Amino acid sequence: MSETTSKSIREDLTQRDELSLYTRIANNPRPFFKWAVPMLVLIAVEFPTYAGVAFGMLDAVVIGVTGLLDAAIGLVSSGLSQTIRDAQYAVVGVLRDAGGFVDGLPTLFSREVIPNQGYQTGPNGPWEGTFLGLEPAYAWALRATLIFAYALFTAYWVFRGWLVYRDHYREADWTPTDDIVDNLSNHQWGKFGIFVLILFLTMAVFGSALGPTTVEQNIQSPYSERINYFNEDTGEVDQVFPGDANFNSKSKGSAEFNVGPMSYDDYGRFHPFGTLTNGRDLFTFMMGGARITMIVSALAIGGAALIAAVFSMFSAYYSGRVDLTILTTADGVVSIPRLLLLILVSAVFANHWIGNVLNGGFLLAIIFAFTTWPFLWRAVRGPALQVAQEEWILAAKSYGQQPRTIMRKHMFPYIVGYLLVYASMSTGGIIIGLAALSFLGNGLGISPPTPAWGRAISMGQDYVSGPSWHISLLPGLMIVLLVTGLNALGDGIRDAIDPEAGGSAEGEEAAAGGGG
Amino acid sequence: MSSETHADPTAGDTEPILTVENLQTAFYTDRETIRAVDSISFDVKRGETVGIVGESGSGKSVTARSIMGLIDSPGRIMPGSSIKFQGQELTELSDAEYRSVRGSGIGMVFQDPQQSLNPVYTVGNQIRESLKINRGITGEEAVEEATDLLEAVGIPDAKRRLDEYPHQFSGGMRQRAVIAMMLACDPDFLICDEPTTALDVTIQAQILDLLKDLQEERNLSILFITHDMGVIADIADRVNVMYAGQIVEQAPVEELFANPKHPYTRALIDSIPGEHSRKEGLETIEGEVPTPNEPADHCRFAPRCPKAFDACENVPPQHVSVSDEHDHTAACLLYPEDLTESHRVEKHLSLANDDTEGDT
Numbered sequence: 001m002s003e004t005t006s007k008s009i010r011e012d013l014t015q016r017d018e019l020s021l022y023t024r025i026a027n028n029p030r031p032f033f034k035w036a037v038p039m040l041v042l043i044a045v046e047f048p049t050y051a052g053v054a055f056g057m058l059d060a061v062v063i064g065v066t067g068l069l070d071a072a073i074g075l076v077s078s079g080l081s082q083t084i085r086d087a088q089y090a091v092v093g094v095l096r097d098a099g100g101f102v103d104g105l106p107t108l109f110s111r112e113v114i115p116n117q118g119y120q121t122g123p124n125g126p127w128e129g130t131f132l133g134l135e136p137a138y139a140w141a142l143r144a145t146l147i148f149a150y151a152l153f154t155a156y157w158v159f160r161g162w163l164v165y166r167d168h169y170r171e172a173d174w175t176p177t178d179d180i181v182d183n184l185s186n187h188q189w190g191k192f193g194i195f196v197l198i199l200f201l202t203m204a205v206f207g208s209a210l211g212p213t214t215v216e217q218n219i220q221s222p223y224s225e226r227i228n229y230f231n232e233d234t235g236e237v238d239q240v241f242p243g244d245a246n247f248n249s250k251s252k253g254s255a256e257f258n259v260g261p262m263s264y265d266d267y268g269r270f271h272p273f274g275t276l277t278n279g280r281d282l283f284t285f286m287m288g289g290a291r292i293t294m295i296v297s298a299l300a301i302g303g304a305a306l307i308a309a310v311f312s313m314f315s316a317y318y319s320g321r322v323d324l325t326i327l328t329t330a331d332g333v334v335s336i337p338r339l340l341l342l343i344l345v346s347a348v349f350a351n352h353w354i355g356n357v358l359n360g361g362f363l364l365a366i367i368f369a370f371t372t373w374p375f376l377w378r379a380v381r382g383p384a385l386q387v388a389q390e391e392w393i394l395a396a397k398s399y400g401q402q403p404r405t406i407m408r409k410h411m412f413p414y415i416v417g418y419l420l421v422y423a424s425m426s427t428g429g430i431i432i433g434l435a436a437l438s439f440l441g442n443g444l445g446i447s448p449p450t451p452a453w454g455r456a457i458s459m460g461q462d463y464v465s466g467p468s469w470h471i472s473l474l475p476g477l478m479i480v481l482l483v484t485g486l487n488a489l490g491d492g493i494r495d496a497i498d499p500e501a502g503g504s505a506e507g508e509e510a511a512a513g514g515g516g
Numbered sequence: 517m518s519s520e521t522h523a524d525p526t527a528g529d530t531e532p533i534l535t536v537e538n539l540q541t542a543f544y545t546d547r548e549t550i551r552a553v554d555s556i557s558f559d560v561k562r563g564e565t566v567g568i569v570g571e572s573g574s575g576k577s578v579t580a581r582s583i584m585g586l587i588d589s590p591g592r593i594m595p596g597s598s599i600k601f602q603g604q605e606l607t608e609l610s611d612a613e614y615r616s617v618r619g620s621g622i623g624m625v626f627q628d629p630q631q632s633l634n635p636v637y638t639v640g641n642q643i644r645e646s647l648k649i650n651r652g653i654t655g656e657e658a659v660e661e662a663t664d665l666l667e668a669v670g671i672p673d674a675k676r677r678l679d680e681y682p683h684q685f686s687g688g689m690r691q692r693a694v695i696a697m698m699l700a701c702d703p704d705f706l707i708c709d710e711p712t713t714a715l716d717v718t719i720q721a722q723i724l725d726l727l728k729d730l731q732e733e734r735n736l737s738i739l740f741i742t743h744d745m746g747v748i749a750d751i752a753d754r755v756n757v758m759y760a761g762q763i764v765e766q767a768p769v770e771e772l773f774a775n776p777k778h779p780y781t782r783a784l785i786d787s788i789p790g791e792h793s794r795k796e797g798l799e800t801i802e803g804e805v806p807t808p809n810e811p812a813d814h815c816r817f818a819p820r821c822p823k824a825f826d827a828c829e830n831v832p833p834q835h836v837s838v839s840d841e842h843d844h845t846a847a848c849l850l851y852p853e854d855l856t857e858s859h860r861v862e863k864h865l866s867l868a869n870d871d872t873e874g875d876t
Binding site: 171172174176319320321390391392394395396397398399400401402409410413414 | 584586588589590615616617618619620622623624626627628631632633634635636637638645646649650679681694697698700701
């Protein structure tokens with residue numbers, strides 16, 4: 001009898017536990033819908049953009065992975081590698097079709113909705129083809145502002161989703177994540193880092209809508225389609241290829257050949273950052289470069305962090321000979337001069353198609369991942385060794401847990417913080433390395449004409465002290481901003497995961513920064 | 517002997533559940549080889565509690581870890597060692613086979629409850645993890661079972677506490693939770709490595725009572741490791757006294773406290789604070805446990821022993837019976853007491869030679 005009462009009491013108490021997240025939401029749907037409906041709208045208005053990015057990345061990953069498999073298996077069996085290539089063509093075909101389809105779908109903040117490319121009908125006449133007849137500069141500024149505002153708000157709304165989950169649907173009253181988030185939200189420098197990261201991610205995702213013109217029209221195939229402009233000499237509206245217009249809009253460091261920041265060229269085209277030495281729009285160039293930079297550095301740091309995490313846990317868990325082997329390997333990798341390796345690999349794969357995946361970025365990402373992991377591994381090995389000594393690891397072993405699960409469940413959570421700190425700081429080094437390669441040019445770095453930040457800097461180096469100062473300075477400042485932001489983010493995470501920081505932003509004695 | 521006929525066949529003087537024979541665990545460092553556990557033998561019967569007592573550094577925990585197969589490099593269990601658990605030779609098992617013995621066969625409770633629970637997971641999560649691995653229980657059933665286990669170890673409001681983190685538990689509660697986590701494996705044999713050392717005295721008593729109750733309910737065999745003679749007196753049925761990697765005396769618990777034979781055991785018992793210490797001041801053992809980095813060709817306690825004589829430095833003492841009624845042995849050149857000194861030394865020498873010949 002007493003058993004049944006205790007059972008019913010327990011059922012009362014357990015009720016909360018038996019509910020899935022779905023039921024918990026169904027029981028109290030208001031907060032969820034108040035969050036989810038705006039979120040859906042936010043996603044829906046720019047869905048084709050996100051889908052396009054997703055398809056593009058999938059495409060690159062499929063080509064990259066199958067390419068590596070192909071190269072590896074090709075050594076053994078050419079028949080099998082042919083099968084892989086066939087599979088790759090099929091998958092990539094489907095992905096490109098899907099990508100092409102979503103590309104055609106309308107988005108809210110597109111250049112079709114808020115166009116900025118137009119032409120004047122007279123010397124001081126109204127603008128034709130721009131949004132509400134605004135001047136191109138204002139139309140562009142409006143669109144760019146809206147996109148940044150949208151992106152920041154979306155990022156906030158995603159965070160807000162987590163808050164809603166925490167306040168209304170999570171079973172635990174408190175988890176360690178709460179403290180980390182609270183610490184980070186009180187950390188001004190860290191928040192600056194997050195802001196910068198969101199800014200550059202926005203550039204990478206919305207790059208084609210942010211620029212006053214497109215990479216396609218202005219840089220990659222400037223002779224495929226004519227644009228209208230008001231010809232002051234003839235007083236009429238004429239047509240010109242963007243390539244020809246570029247030819248006459250060069251920034252060459254002299255007063256007559258210069259289109260500086262925030263100015264128009266002779267063809268009524270607005271250049272927020274001015275033009276390059278070949279007359280192309282620098283801002284568009286930078287936006288195009290942002291995407292490839294972010295993708296390559298994300299791939300590189302992701303790969304490096306993955307290898308470092310796995311190896312450091314192996315080192316710590318098995319120690320002894322395994323640790324020594326990894327240590328030797330890491331030291332071996334560190335002793336290879338990175339730049340020489342990059343030059344070597346770029347030369348070897350110059351005519352191989354894998355050198356063209358992501359315009360050469362995939363290969364670079366692999367090399368950067370390969371040369372960066374030892375540094376991350378070293379940084380994370382210490383904490384991993386510390387965790388491996390903890391008694392709960394021994395306790396987990398003593399009840400028969402698998403090594404794999406022990407590493408994933410009981411060790412990984414402790415090193416992930418350190419990994420984030422060092423990864424965000426090392427990313428700066430990778431970005432700078434990437435820019436350095438493009439700066440050197442000559443077949444290194446991202447292959448032209450795909451925009452790369454370093455190439456812009458390289459182009460402008462002769463004109464640094466002249467009217468065309470913008471060519472080198474602005475891309476340089478952007479790189480500095482991004483790298484600083486990533487370091488700030490690393491600092492912020494470092495202080496946030498340190499339980500002894502107690503919410504204060506002072507963490508001088510904690511891990512010192514790397515990379516950069 | 518009539519008790520044997522109607523007693524539980526698994527209880528009492530049946531086959532030992534664990535037999536350790538000639539266990540040697542050594543740690544290889546660049547400078548020296550440390551024989552942390554040097555040729556020890558003992559057994560544990562079903563439903564029995566066997567204590568291992570000794571100072572810090574005497575090799576108690578290494579013994580426990582050797583049984584669990586948790587000796588990491590640079591440590592190694594030497595060939596010739598034998599650990600038999602339920603008839604199965606553990607030293608020959610592969611990693612995967614050992615994993616199946618850990619938990620469901622042998623469970624282990626560690627010294628510091630603060631450390632043996634992972635602070636980033638709730639207590640319930642960790643108990644369920646153990647349930648999943650060892651008994652394949654998941655989902656709601658696991659929540660139910662975890663609640664039962666927490667109740668079984670005497671944690672009130674078990675349901676709610678499953679969702680709490682280790683830091684929200686007090687020290688004693690945490691040790692109870694650790695015990696619950698080990699019970700979740702449903703082991704036949706529990707190794708308690710100083711489970712009460714980090715707790716204050718009243719909580720110690722509660723945990724000891726809990727272990728006794730659980731032992732009775734589940735017919736658990738327990739290997740209880742501690743440096744606290746008081747705790748050993750309370751919980752153990754039989755005691756092994758360890759010193760510098762060796763067992764120096766083995767006896768049933770009452771016999772050991774009534775008639776300690778080995779000078780080390782005597783010194784240990786004398787150094788328990790009590791009536792006599794109030795008048796004369798507490799007895800202590802001078803010096804400290806030596807690092808066992810040399811082969812055992814002498815008595816390791818000799819430098820600290822008040823009764824040491826010349827032969828102690830040269831002759832390895834062997835276990836000899838020191839009681840007629842009880843199963844009581846001591847490894848000391850002072851025994852057997854009825855022989856003269858030279859005869860005793862000779863006896864130990866010949867026993868030692870038999871032993872080494874048997875090994876090779």
